Amino acid sequence: MFENFSLQTNRSIELIFRNWTRRKRHYDFVGNIEEEENCYRPQDYNENITDACQFVKTTPSCSGVVSLINYLYIFECILHWDASLLWGLPAMTLAVFILLLYAISLYVNASLLPNSIALAKYLNIPSYDFGCLVLGILFTLPCALCMIFACFEYNRSDSLLHAMTFGKIFTCWVMGLGLLSYRGGFRFKGRIFLRDMLFLTLGWVYLYAAVFNEMLNENQEEYLKAEPTIHIHAYISIVIYMLYIICRVFSLRRYFRKPNIVEEVDILSTSIESIESDSYPDLLYNEIDLSVQPWQQFWNCINPMKALGSHSILSKILLSPFYILLALLIPVVNPERHLAGWCKAISCGSCLIFPLLLFTLDLDSYTMFSLLILGISVTLLIIFLTHSQRIPTNHELLSLWGLVMGFMLFNIVDLEICCILWQFLNYFFDMDNDDILILAFPFSYVFVEGIFVVTLMENDYREMALGFVMGSVLFIAYSALPVMLFSVCFGTNHVYSLTDNTTTAFYFMAIVECVTIFGFSLSGYELRPSFSVFLGTVAFIFALFMILENEQVIHAYGTMHSRTVFVDVMHNQWA
Incomplete structure (x- = not known):
C-alpha cells in the first residue's frame, strides 16, 4: 500500500512539473546539435x-x-x-x-x-x-x-x-x-x-x-x-x-619611492656578502644574525602549530599537511618574524618548483625547458649571493x-x-x-x-x-x-x-x-x-x-521563441 501511494505521489509530481515546463526550443551554444553528445548518464x-x-x-x-x-x-x-x-x-x-x-x-x-x-x-x-x-x-x-x-x-x-x-x-x-x-x-x-x-x-x-x-x-x-x-x-x-x-x-x-641619499663609501672588490657587518655600521639592517641557526629558521617558517594555535586539535591535524606544503612554496616577508621572514631554503625551493607548476598550462617542451633553466639559474644566484642568516638587500621585493x-x-x-x-x-x-x-x-x-x-x-x-x-x-x-x-x-x-x-x-x-x-x-x-x-x-x-x-521552466533573455532560418552554419541553430 505504501509503495502504491509513493508511486502515485511521484507520478503527480512529475505531471505537475511537466505542466510547468516547456519543450526545449533553443540550444546552449552555437554548433550542430547532432554533433554533440552531452556527458549525461541517467541513474536508471x-x-x-x-x-x-x-x-x-x-x-x-x-x-x-x-x-x-x-x-x-x-x-x-x-x-x-x-x-x-x-x-x-x-x-x-x-x-x-x-x-x-x-x-x-x-x-x-x-x-x-x-x-x-x-x-x-x-x-x-x-x-x-x-x-x-x-x-x-x-x-x-x-x-x-x-x-x-x-x-x-x-x-x-x-x-x-x-x-x-x-x-x-x-x-x-x-x-x-x-x-x-x-x-x-x-x-x-x-x-x-x-x-x-x-x-x-x-x-x-x-x-x-x-x-x-x-x-x-x-x-x-x-x-x-x-x-x-x-x-x-x-x-x-x-x-x-x-x-x-x-x-x-x-x-x-x-x-x-625616491632613492635615499647616502654618503659615498669606498667600493670594495669583494662581494657584499663577504663584508663583516660589524665593520660597517651602515649595514646594520643587513647584519648577520647568529642567534638562530638556519635549520631553526626553516622550521619557524613552516611550523603549523604556531600558526594554527587558536584552532582545535582536529583542525590542526587536517590542515597541517596543507599548511606545510604552502609554507614550503610561498616565501613570506613579515617584519614580525625573525629575519623578517627570510629563509634561503624556501626561496630556493620556490624558484625550482615554480617551472614545474607551469606544467598545468600545457606548454611546449622548449618553453618548459627554458623556464626550468631560468629557475635553476635564479636558484644558483640565491645560493651564492645571499646569506641564510642575513636579510638580503631589497628583501621586500620577495x-x-x-x-x-x-x-x-x-x-x-x-x-x-x-x-x-x-x-x-x-x-x-x-x-x-x-x-x-x-x-x-x-x-x-x-x-x-x-x-x-x-x-x-x-x-x-x-x-x-x-x-x-x-x-x-x-x-x-x-x-x-x-x-x-x-x-x-x-x-x-x-x-x-x-x-x-x-x-x-x-x-x-x-x-x-x-x-x-x-x-x-x-x-x-x-x-x-x-x-x-x-x-x-x-x-x-x-x-x-x-x-x-x-529546467526549461522559463526562457533565457538570449532565446528566440521562433526559429529563424539562416543559410550559413553560424546562425542556423539558435538565437
Whole structure:
C-alpha cells in the first residue's frame, strides 16, 4: 500500500512539473546539435561497467575541461564504482579541495596579507591603487595565462569561455562589494570610484558588443576567407587597458619611492656578502644574525602549530599537511618574524618548483625547458649571493614573488575544482554547459576572493580590498578578448557567439552596475549594509533564474521563441 501511494505521489509530481515546463526550443551554444553528445548518464540507465567506461572515454564533453586529473575516468574505468557510489565520490573529492581552499584561506593571514602589506609599503602608493594595479592583476593573471595555453577540444570553447567571463565578472563584483558593504561605515573617494566604474562599464559592454557583432556576420563565405574581426577588438581592448594602466601609473608618480641619499663609501672588490657587518655600521639592517641557526629558521617558517594555535586539535591535524606544503612554496616577508621572514631554503625551493607548476598550462617542451633553466639559474644566484642568516638587500621585493606563487597555486586548485564540477553536474544532472560555467565555475574563484577581502577588512585595509575587487573585475573584462586571440587554439574558422545565458548575465550585470552608481551617488559614496542586502537579493534571483532556465521552466533573455532560418552554419541553430 505504501509503495502504491509513493508511486502515485511521484507520478503527480512529475505531471505537475511537466505542466510547468516547456519543450526545449533553443540550444546552449552555437554548433550542430547532432554533433554533440552531452556527458549525461541517467541513474536508471542500466549498462555494464565496460559500456559506461567506453562512454566516458569517447564523449568529448566528459573530458572537455580536464586539467591534471580526469576524475570521471578514474571512477568509471579504473575503480569501477557503481552509480550509487559515484554520487559520493565526486562529493568527497570536492570536499578535499574545499578543505585545501580553507587551508589557503588560513594561509592568507600568514603569507598573502603580510606580502601585500610589505609590497605596498615598499612601493609607497595609496592602498586603493595598490589593490587595483597590483593585487587585482596578480590575482587574475594566472587564470588568463591558463586559458591562453589550454587547448580545449570543444568546437564551441570560445563561446563557453566568453560565458565564463561574464559569470566571473558578475560573481566577483557582487561578492566583493557585498562583503565590503556588510559591515558598513566605509566612505571612499567618489571621483576615483566613478572613474573606475565607468571604465569597467566600457569594458564589459564592449566585450559583449564585440562578440555580438561577430555573431551577426552573415556573409559566411567572405568570413572564412579572412581573419575574424574579433582579433581587431582584442587589440583594441589591449590598447585601452594599457592606456588606463599608463595613466594610473603616471598619476601616481609623486608617490613612488625616491632613492635615499647616502654618503659615498669606498667600493670594495669583494662581494657584499663577504663584508663583516660589524665593520660597517651602515649595514646594520643587513647584519648577520647568529642567534638562530638556519635549520631553526626553516622550521619557524613552516611550523603549523604556531600558526594554527587558536584552532582545535582536529583542525590542526587536517590542515597541517596543507599548511606545510604552502609554507614550503610561498616565501613570506613579515617584519614580525625573525629575519623578517627570510629563509634561503624556501626561496630556493620556490624558484625550482615554480617551472614545474607551469606544467598545468600545457606548454611546449622548449618553453618548459627554458623556464626550468631560468629557475635553476635564479636558484644558483640565491645560493651564492645571499646569506641564510642575513636579510638580503631589497628583501621586500620577495613579497611580489610570494604573491605570484600564492595566486598560481590557487589557480591550480581552482582548475581541479572546475573539472569536478563540470563532470559531476554534466554526468548526473545534465546541466547546460553555459549554466555550469556561469554559476559553478566562479565558485572557488569567488571563495578565495571573499576570504582575501575579509582578511584585508579585518586588518583595516578596506581601501586596498575595494581596489582589489575593482582591479580583478577590470582585468577579467579587458583580458577576455585577448585571451581568445592569443589562445593556442585560435583559428580563423572559429565561430564566436553569445550564449543565451551570457545575455542573461549581461542584463543582470547592467542592473547591478546602474544601481551601484546611482545608489552610491545618493549615499555620499558610503558602503552601507543595505547595499549588501540588495546585492544578495540580486544574486539569489540570478541563481534562481539560471536554475529555472536550465529546467526549461522559463526562457533565457538570449532565446528566440521562433526559429529563424539562416543559410550559413553560424546562425542556423539558435538565437
